[in-house]
Amino acid sequence: xxxxxxxxxxxxxxxxxxxxxxxxxxxxxxxxxxxxxxxxxxxxxxxxxxxxxxxxxxxxxxxxxxxxxxxxxxxxxxxxxxxxxxxxxxxxxxxxxxxxxxxxxxxxxxxxxxxxxxxxxxxxxxxxxxxxxxxxxxxxxxxxxxxxxxxxxxxxxxxxxxxxxxxxxxxxxxxxxxxxxxxxxxxxxxxxxxxxxxxxxxxxxxxxxxxxxxxxxxxxxxxxxxxxxxxxxxxxxxxxxxxxxxxxxxx
Amino acid sequence: xxxxxxxxxxxxxxxxxxxxxxxxxxxxxxxxxxxxxxxxxxxxxxxxxxxxxxxxxxxxxxxxxxxxxxxxxxxxxxxxxxxxxxxxxxxxxx
Numbered sequence: 001x002x003x004x005x006x007x008x009x010x011x012x013x014x015x016x017x018x019x020x021x022x023x024x025x026x027x028x029x030x031x032x033x034x035x036x037x038x039x040x041x042x043x044x045x046x047x048x049x050x051x052x053x054x055x056x057x058x059x060x061x062x063x064x065x066x067x068x069x070x071x072x073x074x075x076x077x078x079x080x081x082x083x084x085x086x087x088x089x090x091x092x093x094x095x096x097x098x099x100x101x102x103x104x105x106x107x108x109x110x111x112x113x114x115x116x117x118x119x120x121x122x123x124x125x126x127x128x129x130x131x132x133x134x135x136x137x138x139x140x141x142x143x144x145x146x147x148x149x150x151x152x153x154x155x156x157x158x159x160x161x162x163x164x165x166x167x168x169x170x171x172x173x174x175x176x177x178x179x180x181x182x183x184x185x186x187x188x189x190x191x192x193x194x195x196x197x198x199x200x201x202x203x204x205x206x207x208x209x210x211x212x213x214x215x216x217x218x219x220x221x222x223x224x225x226x227x228x229x230x231x232x233x234x235x236x237x238x239x240x241x242x243x244x245x246x247x248x249x250x251x
Numbered sequence: 252x253x254x255x256x257x258x259x260x261x262x263x264x265x266x267x268x269x270x271x272x273x274x275x276x277x278x279x280x281x282x283x284x285x286x287x288x289x290x291x292x293x294x295x296x297x298x299x300x301x302x303x304x305x306x307x308x309x310x311x312x313x314x315x316x317x318x319x320x321x322x323x324x325x326x327x328x329x330x331x332x333x334x335x336x337x338x339x340x341x342x343x344x345x
């Protein structure tokens with residue numbers, strides 16, 4: 001394959017939506033209420049749909065007989081290139097909403113830039129996904145405000161989730177060497193240019209929700225280079241079980 | 252949940268030109284959340300173009316015990332029903 005950088009760049013985007021989609025899918029039948037259960041699994045389906053678009057494109061680039069399933073299900077842990085934020089567990093509803101919110105703000109900014117990419121397939125996928133992600137953002141930011149400005153307990157729990165997950169936000173803007181090449185070719189998104197707007201939007205919602213913006217300057221990264229937290233392995237065990245137990249199975 | 256969210260009734264208009272129809276009910280803390288929940292529970296497969304929600308407690312319902320006096324007198328008077336016309340095919344949704 002002659003364009004390994006593009007291939008990896010696509011995986012980076014695809015894995016974020018695959019892994020977060022899987023996390024949200026874990027809530028199927030386990031959400032805090034019927035209505036939020038359906039909302040979270042709806043978002044999950046949106047994200048898995050987006051992931052498929054990216055994986056189909058990646059499989060085409062890889063050539064031979066590669067399929068989207070091979071790429072989605074049969075890589076090893078260190079070959080997944082998602083950011084650490086999206087693999088964090090469903091500790092409670094506050095963590096689920098915070099993880100979603102911190103990702104949605106980024107995701108929306110990212111797709112709005114990706115639609116200007118020189119790569120027409122990526123640009124088309126971005127265009128198609130923006131409507132869905134706008135709704136995700138509306139859902140998660142609305143819940144941040146409800147929980148922050150809700151009861152004493154909801155306020156305290158959402159604040160804890162924000163304080164805990166904050167350390168994973170900076171990685172959203174981290175650029176690997178491959179990313180930089182893609183940016184120079186006009187294909188990739190220069191995420192550093194999104195950073196200021198990201199924190200501005202996040203801070204606005206947090207303030208409206210009467211929540212504190214964490215001051216910590218210590219950030220975790222590694223996911224984009226395949227170095228993950230201990231949570232990803234368990235998630236992959238679930239995700240890959242069917243395809244590894246019944247190789248090449250199809251629905 | 253110690254305190255349940257109040258119940259809301261959901262009305263969805265499937266197409267422009269049609270009336271809103273009752274689709275079902277759901278729980279939500281307030282009207283805004285009821286709309287969002289309705290979107291997720293009832294319209295995610297392209298079912299609608301407009302949603303109304305109303306808190307169930309605001310609906311005054313007839314008592315089924317009174318069905319006799321309310322509805323039966325109309326049943327034996329065929330002349331009250333406009334069934335003697337042929338409707339043109341172009342007239343839909345009557």
